Amino acid sequence: MSRLYIAEKPSLGRAIAAVLPRPHKNHDGYIEVGNGDRVTWCIGHLLEQVEPDAYDDRYKKWNMADLPIVPEQWQLTPRKSASKQLSVVRKLCKQATEVVHAGDPDREGQLLVDEVIDYVKLAESKKAAMQRLLISDLNPSAVKRALSKMRSNRDFIPLSVSALARSRADWLYGMNMTRAYTLLGQKGGYRGVLSVGRVQTPVLGLVTRRDDEIANFVPKPFYELFALIPYQDMEIRARWKPSDACLPWQDEDGRILNRKLCENVVSRIKGQPAEVTESERKESRQAAPLPYSLSALQIDAARRFGMSAADVLATCQSLYEKHKVITYPRSDCRYLPQEHFRQADNVCRAIGSTDASLSAAVEGADTSLKSKAWNDKKVDAHHAIIPTPKAVNAASLSGAEQKVYQLIARQYLMQFYPAAIYSEAKLVFTIAGGIFIARGRQLMSAGWRQLMGRNEESSSDNSTDLADKVPPLEKGTVLTCRDGEILDKMTEPPKPFTEATLLQAMTGIARFVSDQSLKKILRDTDGLGTEATRAGILDILFKRQLLVRQGKSIHATEAGRGLIYALPDEATYPDMTAHWEHQLQDMAEKKCAYRPFMEALEIQVSRLMERVKTSEVPQSLRDLKSPEPSKGKKRRFSRKPSSGATGRASAKGGSQRPRAKKQA
Numbered sequence: 001m002s003r004l005y006i007a008e009k010p011s012l013g014r015a016i017a018a019v020l021p022r023p024h025k026n027h028d029g030y031i032e033v034g035n036g037d038r039v040t041w042c043i044g045h046l047l048e049q050v051e052p053d054a055y056d057d058r059y060k061k062w063n064m065a066d067l068p069i070v071p072e073q074w075q076l077t078p079r080k081s082a083s084k085q086l087s088v089v090r091k092l093c094k095q096a097t098e099v100v101h102a103g104d105p106d107r108e109g110q111l112l113v114d115e116v117i118d119y120v121k122l123a124e125s126k127k128a129a130m131q132r133l134l135i136s137d138l139n140p141s142a143v144k145r146a147l148s149k150m151r152s153n154r155d156f157i158p159l160s161v162s163a164l165a166r167s168r169a170d171w172l173y174g175m176n177m178t179r180a181y182t183l184l185g186q187k188g189g190y191r192g193v194l195s196v197g198r199v200q201t202p203v204l205g206l207v208t209r210r211d212d213e214i215a216n217f218v219p220k221p222f223y224e225l226f227a228l229i230p231y232q233d234m235e236i237r238a239r240w241k242p243s244d245a246c247l248p249w250q251d252e253d254g255r256i257l258n259r260k261l262c263e264n265v266v267s268r269i270k271g272q273p274a275e276v277t278e279s280e281r282k283e284s285r286q287a288a289p290l291p292y293s294l295s296a297l298q299i300d301a302a303r304r305f306g307m308s309a310a311d312v313l314a315t316c317q318s319l320y321e322k323h324k325v326i327t328y329p330r331s332d333c334r335y336l337p338q339e340h341f342r343q344a345d346n347v348c349r350a351i352g353s354t355d356a357s358l359s360a361a362v363e364g365a366d367t368s369l370k371s372k373a374w375n376d377k378k379v380d381a382h383h384a385i386i387p388t389p390k391a392v393n394a395a396s397l398s399g400a401e402q403k404v405y406q407l408i409a410r411q412y413l414m415q416f417y418p419a420a421i422y423s424e425a426k427l428v429f430t431i432a433g434g435i436f437i438a439r440g441r442q443l444m445s446a447g448w449r450q451l452m453g454r455n456e457e458s459s460s461d462n463s464t465d466l467a468d469k470v471p472p473l474e475k476g477t478v479l480t481c482r483d484g485e486i487l488d489k490m491t492e493p494p495k496p497f498t499e500a501t502l503l504q505a506m507t508g509i510a511r512f513v514s515d516q517s518l519k520k521i522l523r524d525t526d527g528l529g530t531e532a533t534r535a536g537i538l539d540i541l542f543k544r545q546l547l548v549r550q551g552k553s554i555h556a557t558e559a560g561r562g563l564i565y566a567l568p569d570e571a572t573y574p575d576m577t578a579h580w581e582h583q584l585q586d587m588a589e590k591k592c593a594y595r596p597f598m599e600a601l602e603i604q605v606s607r608l609m610e611r612v613k614t615s616e617v618p619q620s621l622r623d624l625k626s627p628e629p630s631k632g633k634k635r636r637f638s639r640k641p642s643s644g645a646t647g648r649a650s651a652k653g654g655s656q657r658p659r660a661k662k663q664a
Contacts, residue, residue, distance in 0.1 A: 003037040004096035005133065006089060006113050008103045011321035013041035015138040016102060019147065029088035038092055042103075046086045046116055047076040049171050064183050067609045068176045070602055074168060076119060090120040099126055101153045102133040105382040106330060107588065108532060110156050111163035132156055136328035138320065139388045145339075162588040169580065169601050173198050176605050177571065180612040181563060181621075188617040191626035194563050195544045198577055199529045200537045201564075204546055205572035206505055206512065207497050208556040208564040217493035222255040224487040225262045227429065227436040229274045229479050231471055237485070238274075238429050238436035240265060259486065266484030269431045276477040278428035285421055288414035288448035290334035290373050291384035294531035295507045297329075297407060302500035305403050306552065309503055309535035315404045316385070323397065324390050325354060326408055328382050330532040335378035336386065341370060344416065346389035351409040353391035355402070358409055361451050365416035373415050386412045410451055417448035425470040431481050440470035496553035499538075506534055509574045528574055545627045558624060565620035568611065 007013035013031065017024060021034030030040035052059035052069045054077065059069060078086045093099060099122065103109035117127060130153035135146045177196035185194045225240040242249075242256060249258040256262060292300070294313065301307040307315075316329035344367040352362035373384065387409045394402060421444045429436045443449070473479075497505065505512065506528040529537050541547040546560035556564070564572050586592035 001036075001097045002095065003098045003100060004092050005037070005039045005100045005102050006116070007039065007041040008109050008112055009043060009321070010041045012102060012104075012135060012138065013039045015135070015140075015143050015324075016133070016147075019140050019143045029085050030092060038096070040089055040092050041085075042089070042112060042116060043082055043085055045112055046079060046082040046089070047119055048079050049167070050075045050077045052175065062179050062183055064180065064613055067180055067613070068172075068602075068605045069179075070172065070605070076115065086116070086120075089116060093117070093120050093122050093126075096126070098129060098131075100131045100133050100150065101156075102135065104330065105134045105136055105328060106530075106532065107159050107163040107166075108530075110159045111167065114153075114157075114160040115164075128154070130154075134382075136331075136382050137388050138324045139390050142327075142388070158588050158590050161594050162584045165587055165594050165597055166580070166584050168598065170198060172598075172601060172605055176609060177201075180609060181566065184566065184612060184615075184617055185559075185562075185621045185624065188622040188624065189626075190559065190562075190621060190624040192559060193544060194559065194621075195540060195546065196563070196567070196571065197537075197540075198571075198580065199533070200540055201567065201571050202509075202528060202574045202577060203502070203506060203537060204541055204556060204560050205564050207502065207547060207554060208561050208572075210494060210497055211556050211561070214493045214496060219490045219492070220251075220257070221259075222251070222257055222489050222491060223259050223262045224489060225256070225265055226485045226487070227269055227274065227431055228482045228485055229429065230482050231473070231479055234471065235482070236427070236438050236469070236471070236479075238427065238438040241435040241437055243435070255491070259488075262484075262486045265434060266486065269434065269436075269481045270483050272432045272481050274429045274431045274436070274479045274481045276427055276473050276475055276479075277430045278426070279473055279475045279477075280424075280426045281472060282424050283421060283444070284424055285419040286447075286449075287419050288371055288417060289411065290371075291336065291386050291411050291415065292408055293332050293334045293384060294329055295332070295503055295534065296334065297385060297404070298535070299500045299503050299507075300407055301404060302498065302503065304407070305400075306499075307400065307403075308499055308538075310539050311400065312404060313532075313535045315398075315400045319397075319401055319405055319408075323392050323401070325350070325388055325392055325405060327384075327386055327388060329385050331382045331385055332531040333379060333382055334373070334384045335375045336373050336383050337379050338374050338376050340383070340386075341374050343389055347387050347412065348416070350389050350391040351387050351413065354387075354394055354397075355406055355409055356394065358406065358413065361410065361413045364450075365413050366418075367416050369416050369418065371415040414448040414451055417451065418445070420447040420449045421445040425472070427470055427473060429479075429481075438470050496550075496555060498552045498554060502538070502554055503534060506537075509577075512574060528577055559627070562618075562620040562624050566618035568608070571608075 005013070005016050007016060017031040017033055017039040020037060020039070023034055025032040030038050032038050054075060055069070055071055059066060099117070101110075101113045101117070103111075103113040117130070131150040132153040132155065133146055133150050135143055137143070174195075174197040178193065181194040181196055182192075185192070226237045227240065229236040229238060240262075242254075246256070246261065249261050250256055294316070297316070298307075298309045298312045301312045302309070313329070316326065319326045320329050348362050348365055348367060352359045385408055387405070397405060423442050423444050425440045427438045429438070495501070509528045528534075538547070541560070542549070545557055546563065548555055548557050570576055583592050583597050587594060587597065
C-alpha cells in the first residue's frame with residue numbers, strides 16, 4: 001500500500017517529503033520516502049487549453065467569418081515544458097493505492113491538480129478516496145499540522161468547478177473578442193494585437209477614463225470661509241457650514257463657488273457675538289491595521305518602495321518557497337486562524353533574529369494581546385500573509401526581499417500593540433444666524449503607530465494640536481468674532497493612476513459602478529481579478545502596449561484609448577465581471593450550476609461577434625500608429641492572444657479530440 005502526494009510545485013513537494021519517514025530517494029520528478037510513499041509535483045499548470053486551430057485547422061488564420069469560436073468539447077494539451085513531468089505523474093498515479101491532492105490552497109490550486117487527475121484517468125475508486133492537503137506555511141511544524149488535518153478532496157469539487165468555469169469563460173470571451181477587435185483594427189491599418197479580456201479591459205477602461213478626465217479638466221475657483229474668534233492668547237478658526245439656502249452657489253462636493261456670497265457673510269459676522277451652541281470632547285481608539293493580503297501588501301510596497309505588483313509577487317514567492325520565512329503569499333485574506341496565536345512568541349523571535357531593525361519593535365510587543373485579526377470565521381482555505389517561526393540571516397535576503405519581509409513582519413508585530421488613542425474636540429459656533437465649526441484631533445498615545453516610520457506617520461496622521469486649535473469651552477459661552485477669512489482656491493484634476501492606486505482601484509472597484517447590487521457583489525468578491533492574477537493582468541497591458549509608464553504614473557497608450565473607445569461599454573466597465581464573479585462564487589458554494597453560466601456566456605459572445613461583424617471600423621481604430629516590431633524580428637500576428645483575465649488559462653478536458661462549432 002503506497003500513498004502519492006501531488007504538490008503544485010517542487011518546493012511544496014520537498015517541504016512535504018521533509019516531514020515524511022526517512023531515508024529519502026530522489027528520483028527524476030519525485031521523491032520516494034522511507035515507508036514507500038511518494039511525493040511528486042506539478043510545475044504550475046502541466047496542462048493548458050489548446051489553441052483554436054486544434055479544434056479546426058482553419059482557425060490558424062484569423063478570420064472574422066469564423067467568429068465566434070465555441071468548443072463543443074473542451075480540450076487540454078500538455079505544456080511543452082511539462083510533458084516529461086506529466087508522464088511521471090501519470091505513472092505514479094497508476095502505481096499508488098491512495099492519492100493526496102496538495103495543490104495550493106486556493107481556487108486555481110484546486111483546479112491545477114484536479115485537471116491532471118482527470119487527464120491521466122485516475123481510477124474512479126482512487127479519485128473517490130482522494131484526500132486534500134492544505135498547506136500555507138512550508139516549515140516542518142506547519143506541514144505536520146496540515147498532514148494531521150487532511151479532508152476529503154470531494155469537499156472541494158465546487159471550488160474546482162468554479163475555477164474551471166472561469167478559465168473556460170475567460171478563454172471564450174478573450175479569444176473571440178481579441179480576434180474580433182484585432183481584425184477590426186487591421187481594417188483600419190493597425191498592425192498589432194488589440195488584446196481584450198473580461199478583467200484586463202475594464203482595467204484599461206479605468207485608466208483611459210482617468211486620462212480623459214485629466215485632459216478635459218477645466219479648473220474652477222471655489223472659496224472657503226473661516227470665522228476668526230479670539231480666545232485668551234489664541235485665535236480659533238471655525239469653518240463656515242453653508243445653510244441649505246446656499247445650495248445654488250455650491251457644487252456637488254459642497255464647495256462654495258460664489259465669492260460675493262462669502263464676502264457678504266464676512267460683513268455680517270465681523271464684530272458679532274459668537275455663541276458656543278455645541279461643545280464635544282471625546283477619546284477615540286484606532287486599532288492596528290490587519291495583517292496583509294497580497295493586494296494590500298502590493299499597494300504598500302508600491303507606495304513605499306515603488307515596487308511593481310509583479311515584483312512584489314515574485315519577491316513573496318521567493319520568501320515563501322526559497323527562504324520559508326513567510327506563509328503562502330497568494331492570499332486574499334487578512335485574518336488568521338486562532339491556532340496561529342500560539343506561535344506568536346516564536347514568530348516574534350524569528351522576526352527579531354531576521355531583521356535587526358525590528359528588534360525594538362519585537363521587544364515592545366505584548367504577545368498576550370490578541371487583535372481582531374485572529375478570527376476563524378474569516379479564514380477559509382488560506383489566511384493572511386505573516387512571517388513564519390523560521391529565522392534566517394538577513395544577509396541571505398536580497399534588498400527587495402528584506403524590504404518586503406520587513407513590511408510583512410512589522411504589520412504582524414502591530415497586532416501585539418495597543419490601539420492608538422486620540423483626543424478629539426468639536427466646537428459649533430452660531431454667529432449672526434450662521435453655523436461655524438472648529439475641529440481638532442491630537443494623538444495622545446501612539447500604540448501600534450510607534451512602529452510606523454516618521455514619513456509614514458506624518459503622511460497618514462491628520463492630527464492637530466488640540467490645545468492650539470479647540471479650547472475646552474462650555475456650551476453657552478459667548479465670544480466675539482473678530483473677522484472673517486476667505487481662502488481663494490482652485491479645483492484640481494484627479495491624479496493619474498500609479499501602480500499603488502491602480503491596484504487599490506482593482507481591489508475597491510465597487511466605487512466605480514453605480515448599480516447598488518453590483519457594488520455589493522464587487523465588495524464581496526474583492527474587486528477585479530484575484531490576488532494571484534492582478535500583477536499578471538497589468539503586465540499583459542504593458543506588454544501589449546495598451547498601457548505605458550511615465551515615471552510613477554500609468555497612462556493608456558493611443559492604441560489603448562482607441563480600443564476602449566471602439567468597444568461596447570459592457571466590455572470596458574467592471575459590471576460584467578461583477579455578474580461573473582457572483583455566479584462563480586455561487587458555483588463554489590453549490591448555489592449555481594456550470595452549464596447555465598456557460599450557455600448564457602455563449603449567447604453573449606455570439607451577440608458581441610454579430611455586433612462587430614455588422615459595424616464599420618470605429619474612428620478610434622483608424623490611423624492608429626502600429627507598435628514597433630522587436631529588433632531583428634518581423635512583426636506578425638500572434639496565434640495566441642491572451643484572455644488576460646486569469647493569468648493562467650486552463651481547463652479540464654477529455655481524451656477525445658473535440659470539435660469547435662461555428663455560430664452565425
